[in-house]
Amino acid sequence: MKPIRAALVGVGAMNRIVAGLLPEKGVEIVGAVGRSKAGQDLGEVLELGHRLGISVTTDAGAMYASARPDIALVATSSFMTGQYAVLADCARHGVNAITIGEELLHPWHTAPERTRELDALARRHGVTLAGGGFQDFFLVHQLAGMLGTMNRLDRLSGQQTFNVDDYGAEVARDQQVGAGVADFARWRQSDERPPGFGLPILAAIAAASDLTVTGTGFEIRPEVAERATPCRSLGITVGPGDLIGFTTVDTVTTEEGPVLVMELSGRIYQPGETDRFAWTASGDPDVRVVNPGVDTLRTTCTQMVNRIPDVINAAPGFVGPAGLPPLRYRARPFAEYLLERPRLAVN
Structure with missing residues (x-):
């Protein structure tokens, strides 16, 4: 049985972890795309301690045509504006793809036209694009x-x-680390501000629970440094009074009645600070889930990797987690879990 062939799109902190996971799952890395480091060996770029014999390229189309990967693992930007062309390129070359871009989890409410375009493109070329x-x-x-x-x-x-700081310079810049409060206030009111991460999450929860979204609300506030705070991903020190990140509060109302609210804070942590994860559902009965100290960095990557068979097996189109089966552990090489699925010729 031939191994699954994967391409890495993005050669930063996240795909460095992914590259270390794939061999354990019987997945072969056959190509890599990066905005920089072109011509360098992927193993050296990702600091894996050994060469992989794969050169990083900026020409994704040429790589897809020559390497013929089954799936692309996308770890670049967080938003549709930076992801659309990447995913469209995958679809046109007959390559399935999964991305960890936060907006792409469920972008039907934040970027409906672009999402419909990607869905139609994926269907036309017989591949699956997934968040x-x-x-x-x-x-x-x-x-x-x-x-x-x-x-x-x-x-x-x-x-x-x-x-x-766990997610690299792109996310730190997205979270306005190092900005002044006045600059943040202008950015918050401008068209440059992308959608928050909370709405796609709440919309995906609603979709998984058969709830119909009827309205949304959004608040945003700065998280300000009280003392000089180093940011290792940007290589700067944030001065007191400047931003170490920001917090958003998203609200979703539904036709069926339940209200969904999420407060999400992305910031540079202070010494001793760990991830917080707590959700409370009020009703009959009240229930609560708390996951203290979750390794969000590594589990972001392990979940993307573990989705590889599900994405390849899924019907063509754009899907999020609500459109895929629940995650499961697979002990054998991933190729053993693939179903037969006819592919359409690339136009």
Whole structure:
């Protein structure tokens, strides 16, 4: 049985972890795309301690045509604006893809036109494009299962934090680390501000729970340094009074009545600070889930990797976790879990 062939799109902190996981799952890395490091060996770029014999390229199309990967593992930007062309390129070359970009978890409400375009493109070329990552189990399937224990849901409220330094310079810049409060206020009101991460998460939970979204609300506030705070991903020290990140509060109302709320804080952690993850569902009965000290960095990557067979097996189109089966552990090489699926010719 031939191994699954994978390409890495993005050669930063996240795909460094992914590259170490794939051999254990019988997945062969056959190509890599990066905005920089072109011509360098992927193993050296990812600091794996050995060469892989694969050169990083900026020409994704040429790599897909020559390497013919079964799936692309995308770890680049967080938002549709930076992901659309990447995923469209995958579809046009007949390559399945899964991304950990936060908005792409469930972008039907934040970027409906672009999502419809990607869905149609994927269907036309017979491939699956999927959103996933940390939110897959911990924020979609786990919470949907928790809500399934209730007789009546009135309100779902969640609080979560993440350390921006764990996710590289792109995320740190997205979280406005180092910005002044006045600059942040202008950015918050401008068209440059992308959608928050909370709405795709809440919309995905709603979809997994057969709830119909009727309205959304959004608040944002700065997280300000009280003392000089180093940011290792950007290589700077944030001065007192400047931003170490920000917190968003997203609210979703539904036709069926339940209200979903999520407070998400992405900032540079202080010494001793760890990830916070707590969700409370109010109704009959009240239920709560708390996951203290979850390794969000590594589980973001392990969940993307463990989704490889599900994405390849899924029907063509754009899907999120709510459109995939619950995550499961697979002990054998991933190729053994693949189903036969006819592919359409690339136009």
